[in-house]
Amino acid sequence: MTRAGITARGGAYLVLGIVLFLPWFTTDFAKFCSLGAIYAMMGLSLNIVVGYTGQLSLGHQGFLGLGALVTANVVAQADLPSYVGIALGVLASAAVAIVLGLVALRITGLYLSLITLVFGSAIATSLFALPSLTNNNSGVQLVRPPYFSGNGDWYLVCVVVLLAVYYLDYRLTASKTGRALLAIKENERVAEAFGIGVTSYKLLAFALSGAIAGLAGGLYAFRSEIYSDKDFQDPQGFALALLFVVLCVVGGLGNRLGVVVAGVFFGILNDLLDRLFGIGWVKDVVENIPLLKGYYGANKGSLASLIGSLLLLQTLLFNPGGIGGQLRPLSRWMTGNRFELHEAAESGPAAVEGSSVRA
Amino acid sequence: MSVALLGHAATTAVPLAFDTQLKIGQPLILGIVQGAIYGLIGLGLVLLYKSNRIFNFAQAEFGTIAGLCTLLALNGRLFGISWHMPYAVAAVVGVLIGTLTAVATERLVIRPLFNRPKVILVVGTVGVLLTLIAIESLAFPQGDTLPAFNDPKQGAVTDLKDPSFRVGFAGYNVSWAQVLTLIVLVALALGAVAFFRYSRQGTAILAVSQEPTAAQAVGISVSRVSLLTWTLAGFLGSVAGLLALQSTLVGPGIVTGTALVGGITAAVLGGITSLPGAFLGGMLVGLIQTFAAANVDFRGSQSVVVGLVLLLVLLVKPTGLLGSEA
Structure with missing residues (x-):
């Protein structure tokens, strides 16, 4: 790398850092940006299950909700410090994820996605709605820890945690575990014949996925400053589970950078649309367009959901690499390689990134 | 589904510890009707599984499309023109558009x-x-709200002014819509059996599902069969949706929310490759659900019980009750 190359990349990282820091100055927008960071974490969590082990989970909102539930109740009802609450939420989600992983050892493919679908709605209707855990259905109020009470401050916490999770995920794929998971995904029996402990690695993947989702859940509870099970009950809960699948696919399965970008995009999309459509002349125009005028009706989130689902179909049909595939020349340049639009096929651990999902 | 609630015949006088009507009779009727809808959704899922080896998560949503389009056809307004179609015509329009969605x-x-x-x-x-x-x-x-098909207020096809009637069994009110659901289920079940046993198209679908390459070798077009299967599945989903939505508030995603998980569970429980299994599974899931709701005093017992049943079936007998392969 030349001197100029180092300077240019350093400048790029600086710009990225500044852009990441900007929402701190806002209040409402920071709240949506922290939702973006939380969705990005959920994307990374689901990416471990879908992208690395090749199983489709349709119940990941259950882990998010469990993390939020445990964190909120430990902090608000048991009066323990917030980091204890978040840690317990992580543990609870990881434990439940291991149970689901045990099921995944015997049941794979379509049937597993079915089990996860039922898991998500069953845990929401049974556990999440227990009156003792939801303050008699009125929601558990919780206060953010001192020094982090503002929306902007909490946004920074979310970003730092996201970066940590991102690094953890990078270490996972670059390590022996990542290679083992890839081998298991490609062919379980061959992997076993080479001495890879399929059982423990699969359980590890599920536990890690659950732990990250639980962490995201804890941040989510503090972000909204109230825990209510309504976010996870079925029309919304199912929509949330599907949203996580959408952002994983749109980001590019197995591609952590793409998943994070997609997560942030879907996190702030609703707010951006709200701002855009709130402008006077935009409203005048949109109200005369047949389908779009429904945006001002009862269902605010439906336009974002339409954009998301069309992006999903577009990704599946025309652009299987997703956002991550598009960003790949840039991300390779940022990590010190030459800028090439069409790289040569490579082998080794990095091949985890772009490989497809099987079932 | 309009819950045609029980008439209390004899239970008011002596407070019994176990109310037979509430705990057995009512769930039985509701479960069978609900199960019929699950069975119809499950039937479409089985068809698509046989031809494409996938679950179609949009299956129940064809029903919502059908319901909404029926509503639109009943009392529509577009570009200043408004119209009122008779219920039968509107229902046909709805089912047609639902089926076309599947084709698309x-x-x-x-x-x-x-x-x-x-x-x-x-x-x-x-x-x-x-x-x-x-x-x-x-x-x-x-x-x-989509009116019931015999609702006197809107485009009734019959003269049955009373939307519900009293059946001789333990004094329950059962609506005509519920009876219609059962009749349609039986008719479609017989039709499906006849179609797959006696028609060339039905045999072609079965052939492709068993061995696509060999089917192609004998001149069956796999892509045409796939289109045919999706058409049938769309039709089944639309009919199921219309039946499920009788006198119900129709909103976005309603049939998916109420019947998708039940339908998938029904298909898996009956055996994902078995058409009669889908009906059997639908009935069982419907009954299990309503009995759980009536007898297990625990929040969300319906979905928990269905989830447990599904898990148990997949762990113990993944081929389901009547299926031959997982």
Whole structure:
């Protein structure tokens, strides 16, 4: 790398850092940006299950909700410090994820996605709605820890945690575990014949996925400053589970950078649309367009959901690499390689990134 | 589903510890009717599983499309022209549009992804589901109540003024819509059996599902069979949706929310490759659900019990009750 190359990349990282820091100055927008960071974490969590082990989970909102539930109740009802609450939420989600992983050892493919679908709605209707855990259905109020009470401050916490999770995920794929998971995904029996402990690695993947989702859940509870099970009950809960699948696919399965970008995009999309459509002349125009005028009706989130689902179909049909595939020349340049639009096929651990999902 | 609630015949006088009517009779009727809808959804899922080896997560949403389009056909207004169609015509329009949605799904999403991994196809159906729900909520922000087919207020096809009638069994009110649901289920079940046993098209579908390459070798067009299967599945989903939505507030994603998980569970419980199994599974899931709701005093017992049943079936007998392969 030349001197100029180092300077240019350093400048790029600086710009990225500044852009990441900007929402701190806002209040409402920071709240949506922290939702973006939380969705990005959920994307990374689901990416471990879908992208690395090749199983489709349709119940990941259950882990998010469990993390939020445990964190909120430990902090608000048991009066323990917030980091204890978040840690317990992580543990609870990881434990439940291991149970689901045990099921995944015997049941794979379509049937597993079915089990996860039922898991998500069953845990929401049974556990999440227990009156003792939801303050008699009125929601558990919780206060953010001192020094982090503002929306902007909490946004920074979310970003730092996201970066940590991102690094953890990078270490996972670059390590022996990542290679083992890839081998298991490609062919379980061959992997076993080479001495890879399929059982423990699969359980590890599920536990890690659950732990990250639980962490995201804890941040989510503090972000909204109230825990209510309504976010996870079925029309919304199912929509949330599907949203996580959408952002994983749109980001590019197995591609952590793409998943994070997609997560942030879907996190702030609703707010951006709200701002855009709130402008006077935009409203005048949109109200005369047949389908779009429904945006001002009862269902605010439906336009974002339409954009998301069309992006999903577009990704599946025309652009299987997703956002991550598009960003790949840039991300390779940022990590010190030459800028090439069409790289040569490579082998080794990095091949985890772009490989497809099987079932 | 309009819950035609029980008439209390004899129970008011002596407070019994175990109310037979409440705990057994009512769940029995509701369960059978609910199970009929699950069975219809499950039947479509089985058909698509046989031909494409996937679950179609958009299956129940074809029903919502049918319901919304029926509503629109009953009392429509577009570009200043308004119309009122008779109920039968509106229902046909709704089912037609629901079926066309399935056909479009096959053409635009399934066919291009045909040779990709199955998970990608499943995610494709999820994408279709989300797109349909989003379009519905943009086009019908408020939602409306779909009247029962014999509701005297709107486009009744019969002279049955009373939307419910009293059946001689333990003094329950059963609505005509519920009776219709059962009749349609039986008719479609017999029709499906006849179609797959006696017609060339039905045999072709079975042939492709068993061995696509060999079927192609004897001159069956796999892509035409796929289109036919999706048409049938769309029709079944639309009919199921219309029946499920009788005198219900129709909003975006309603049939998916109420009947998709039940339908999938029904298909798996009966054996994902077995058509009669889907009906049997539907009945069982419907009954298990309503009995659990009536007898297990625990929040969300319906979905928990169905989840447990599904888990148990998959762990103990993954082929289901009547299926031959997992």
